[in-house]
Amino acid sequence: DSGVTQTPKHLITATGQRVTLRCSPRSGDLSVYWYQQSLDQGLQFLIQYYNGEERAKGNILERFSAQQFPDLHSELNLSSLELGDSALYFCASSIGQGAPNEKLFFGSGTQLSVL
Amino acid sequence: QKEVEQDPGPLSVPEGAIVSLNCTYSNSAFQYFMWYRQYSRKGPELLMYTYSSGNKEDGRFTAQVDKSSKYISLFIRDSQPSDSATYLCAMRAVRQAGTALIFGKGTTLSVSS
Numbered sequence: 163d164s165g166v167t168q169t170p171k172h173l174i175t176a177t178g179q180r181v182t183l184r185c186s187p188r189s190g191d192l193s194v195y196w197y198q199q200s201l202d203q204g205l206q207f208l209i210q211y212y213n214g215e216e217r218a219k220g221n222i223l224e225r226f227s228a229q230q231f232p233d234l235h236s237e238l239n240l241s242s243l244e245l246g247d248s249a250l251y252f253c254a255s256s257i258g259q260g261a262p263n264e265k266l267f268f269g270s271g272t273q274l275s276v277l
Numbered sequence: 278q279k280e281v282e283q284d285p286g287p288l289s290v291p292e293g294a295i296v297s298l299n300c301t302y303s304n305s306a307f308q309y310f311m312w313y314r315q316y317s318r319k320g321p322e323l324l325m326y327t328y329s330s331g332n333k334e335d336g337r338f339t340a341q342v343d344k345s346s347k348y349i350s351l352f353i354r355d356s357q358p359s360d361s362a363t364y365l366c367a368m369r370a371v372r373q374a375g376t377a378l379i380f381g382k383g384t385t386l387s388v389s390s
Binding site for chain 1: 322378380
């Protein structure tokens, strides 16, 4: 168990809908990262927050947004969902701001299916 | 050209075999190299971590980095059925602000008993 908690584990919804994925980092970790994993694209970095502030941005669509709250949990909001958004979404956490040698600890992911 | 290339496999070996997993990359700024293992329906977990060039050994696992060729490898000795998983290489630059780990697509390994 990595100590990173993601809910829900599975999410089935329809095109055009909006969903929220939740992540609680490991105790003491200040950074939260969101990744999307699909068969064709692999593990793609979406966004990183450190202590409530956006730290780094990757291939995140404008329809997607995230935030990190004062208690350090994070939410990833996906709106106007399309079939192609179906994927496994992972949250990871690390202790610092994202130094190159920092270790990331991943949650078990949320499997999103858009029908 | 993708920043990190990794052969997806699948790779099937008998128990006890030596396994070689590889990644190539194009960004010469990458200095930190990691290998993650991902079991089915689980999140990736860090297996090995190396900085710059050279070798690092941890039990049955050896990680190698050849920066001149932009090529990294993970060797698994005496492979076990419990090693069956997807192995992802990951890397990161040292002084690029606003970046995070870049992953390869992963190689699926199956070790049969």
